[in-house]
Amino acid sequence: MTASAPTSVTPPGPVLSVRDLRRTFGATVAVAGVSFHVDRGEIVGLLGPNGAGKTTTIDMVLGVLAASAGSVRIEGLDVAVHRAAALERTNFAAVYAPLPGNLTVAQNLRVFGLFYGVRGLGARIERLLDELDLRRFRDVRCGVLSSGEQTRVGLAKALLNDPRLLLLDEPTASLDPAAARDVRARIRALARQGTMGVLWTSHNMREVEEVCDRVLFLASGRILLEGNPRTLPGEHGAATLDDLFVAVAHHPLQAEPG
Amino acid sequence: MGPRPRRVGAVVLRQLYLLRGSPARVLPLFAWAAVDIVLWGFITRYLDTLLAPRLGLATLLLSAVLLWDFFTRVMHGVAMAFLEDVWSRNFLNVFASPLMVSEYVLGLVASSVLTSAVGLAVMVALAGAAFGLSMLAWGAALAPFLLVLFLTGIAFGVAAAAVVLRFGPASEWLVWPVPALLSPFAGVFYPVATLPGWMQAVARLLPPSYVFEGMRAVVAGGPVDGALLATGGALAILLVGLAAWLFARTHRHCVRSGLLARYSAETVS
Numbered sequence: 001m002t003a004s005a006p007t008s009v010t011p012p013g014p015v016l017s018v019r020d021l022r023r024t025f026g027a028t029v030a031v032a033g034v035s036f037h038v039d040r041g042e043i044v045g046l047l048g049p050n051g052a053g054k055t056t057t058i059d060m061v062l063g064v065l066a067a068s069a070g071s072v073r074i075e076g077l078d079v080a081v082h083r084a085a086a087l088e089r090t091n092f093a094a095v096y097a098p099l100p101g102n103l104t105v106a107q108n109l110r111v112f113g114l115f116y117g118v119r120g121l122g123a124r125i126e127r128l129l130d131e132l133d134l135r136r137f138r139d140v141r142c143g144v145l146s147s148g149e150q151t152r153v154g155l156a157k158a159l160l161n162d163p164r165l166l167l168l169d170e171p172t173a174s175l176d177p178a179a180a181r182d183v184r185a186r187i188r189a190l191a192r193q194g195t196m197g198v199l200w201t202s203h204n205m206r207e208v209e210e211v212c213d214r215v216l217f218l219a220s221g222r223i224l225l226e227g228n229p230r231t232l233p234g235e236h237g238a239a240t241l242d243d244l245f246v247a248v249a250h251h252p253l254q255a256e257p258g
Numbered sequence: 259m260g261p262r263p264r265r266v267g268a269v270v271l272r273q274l275y276l277l278r279g280s281p282a283r284v285l286p287l288f289a290w291a292a293v294d295i296v297l298w299g300f301i302t303r304y305l306d307t308l309l310a311p312r313l314g315l316a317t318l319l320l321s322a323v324l325l326w327d328f329f330t331r332v333m334h335g336v337a338m339a340f341l342e343d344v345w346s347r348n349f350l351n352v353f354a355s356p357l358m359v360s361e362y363v364l365g366l367v368a369s370s371v372l373t374s375a376v377g378l379a380v381m382v383a384l385a386g387a388a389f390g391l392s393m394l395a396w397g398a399a400l401a402p403f404l405l406v407l408f409l410t411g412i413a414f415g416v417a418a419a420a421v422v423l424r425f426g427p428a429s430e431w432l433v434w435p436v437p438a439l440l441s442p443f444a445g446v447f448y449p450v451a452t453l454p455g456w457m458q459a460v461a462r463l464l465p466p467s468y469v470f471e472g473m474r475a476v477v478a479g480g481p482v483d484g485a486l487l488a489t490g491g492a493l494a495i496l497l498v499g500l501a502a503w504l505f506a507r508t509h510r511h512c513v514r515s516g517l518l519a520r521y522s523a524e525t526v527s
Contacts, residue, residue: 059519084358097354
């Protein structure tokens with residue numbers, strides 16, 4: 001991976017550090033003061049039922065939603081203060097944020113590559129087209145691609161700048177099993193290189209067990225559980241991660257820490 | 259950190275890609291302006307048969323139409339470039355990137371420079387070829403007129419984008435009629451002195467009214483009134499500053515309130 005914007009020396013500490021992050025909408029508390037971190041080389045699963053506060057948390061990490069309190073630091077840079085520098089090291093893919101359908105795959109990647117200050121952009125685009133099996137769609141408008149193909153284009157955009165922090169909001173939701181397996185393997189391989197940390201949301205608990213090094217269970221805007229997805233169910237008397245998810249989602253108070 | 263040309267250029271590149279791939283986007287750059295020139299060209303030709311041709315009615319009205327359409331193209335050019343992101347639901351991708359608000363707005367302005375230049379070139383060529391109006395005969399005097407109108411178009415375009423950002427996609431309809439609402443006050447086709455007092459007061463705040471007063475003086479054979487244009491220019495620069503401030507403030511509000519992250523919902527309540 002040579003085509004990236006953040007080429008400076010890797011600073012020590014976690015790639016993402018979230019401290020006492022809180023967000024309210026009027027009387028509604030969407031995120032109630034969460035703290036967590038993502039280390040380099042680590043894939044952290046952010047799990048929780050619909051409305052738990054996962055997307056609100058991601059929006060605050062991406063700087064498109066201001067926090068009511070608390071801070072988000074990406075490689076030590078406070079997103080609220082050094083937004084552009086922090087986001088140069090970050091990228092994301094989400095099913096609810098497809099790239100413009102009226103531009104071709106290559107055009108979209110070029111425009112966003114320029115936004116992210118990617119050096120050697122042409123070569124980087126061609127490489128990602130091959131890696132994500134998008135070569136034949138290079139000059140096809142994104143709007144006519146299937147949802148799975150659009151998801152792969154979104155992933156290509158998310159990897160353009162070789163981010164230090166990668167946010168993936170249900171990245172395999174629209175993919176067939178083979179493509180989903182490829183994506184999981186690719187993201188794991190990238191994380192294992194040790195420079196990138198990944199925050200991954202998914203409702204597929206088998207996928208989470210396979211991919212994530214650590215998971216955070218979020219419900220009603222709070223982190224209720226945290227740990228290794230392979231050992232966490234046994235520690236809390238559940239047979240599987242699925243069972244634990246259902247238990248936490250339906251009875252969040254019983255899982256309250258402390 | 260100041261604006262980075264590569265990021266500004268990316269906003270323009272996106273617009274060029276869209277224009278290249280869509281005749282439906284290219285045609286409006288000059289089609290309506292061309293229709294205006296043809297319509298008013300024949301109207302003035304007819305009026306010249308009724309009135310004394312030496313009054314220069316054709317030159318006066320056609321010049322006014324051409325300059326006002328230029329202002330409209332500039333304003334709509336900024337708004338169109340912005341609305342492309344509204345229509346393609348692209349805000350999250352754009353504003354979660356390192357692109358700064360100043361770079362985004364500069365990109366919208368640069369996009370409008372390109373699209374309005376196409377419209378202006380077609381209008382000048384058509385007015386000259388079909389009706390003998392030679393704007394180029396104005397020489398260097400034309401430049402300040404165009405500059406004031408350009409700056410005013412940028413200001414209203416950026417302000418319109420801020421309104422759509424704040425009030426959501428449905429407020430798009432507010433953008434298109436703005437030039438039509440302004441034209442009675444701007445004295446496009448008649449001297450500002452024709453207007454009642456309260457409308458004159460509004461006209462004095464609008465840079466185009468100084469342009470059209472100056473234009474009428476030039477068409478009548480007089481010199482360019484430098485003081486008039488300087489006043490219009492100063493007002494236009496002030497409006498550009500106010501519009502940029504409004505957009506930045508609106509963006510900040512949308513980030514704080516949650517409107518940006520939930521833009522299509524138009525509300526976060």
